[in-house]
Amino acid sequence: KRDLVSTEENIFSTRIRAGFTQLYELFDEAPSLGSLIDPRRVGRDVFSAGFTQLKGILSALLGYMSKQDELREMAVVAGGMVEAAKLLGSTFSLVVTNVPFLTTIKQQPIMRSYIQDHFSRGKANLATAMCVRIFSLLAPCGAAGWVSPQSWMYLKGYSSYRKHVLGNRM
Secondary structure (H helix, E strand, C coil): CCCCCCCCCCCCCHHHHHHHHHHHHHHCCHHHHHHHCCHHHCCCCCCCCCHHHHHHHHHHHHHHCCCCHHHHHHHHHHHHHHHHHHHHCCCEEEEEEECCCCEHHHCCHHHHHHHHHHCHHHCCEHHHHHHHHHHHHEEEEEEEEEECCHHHHCCHHHHHHHHHHHHHCC
């Protein structure tokens, strides 16, 4: 029997610990940010230990923790975050969605700040920020379809977004 989660030396190498730390930090604000999260923004490889390696460690831990409910639950949640990071870091040939509409004034400070930092072209509305995110999900020659507000087509506040959409994607 091995102590798998204490601070003593165990199966978690420094690289694996760093991977789990980055995983936690990446999804710390997931309830507010949802699919705006882009694991590719963290770096070339989102974790020191890659997705596959972290998933393998979590699977092994689940086997060891069958009687330790709290630890098992943490491993299941971490496994879900690994899968979400893989999905959110992927590219797609087709993205079709009805994006959420929420003006900057009504956004929570966490969301407003994140959009300003990562999706500044679409900062005027959550819908336009989501569209910028959609473009990052597309594979080369990929296509997207979405429901969006009409205001981006003519209001001055959307000029950077409009140039991005019409200049780079059409």
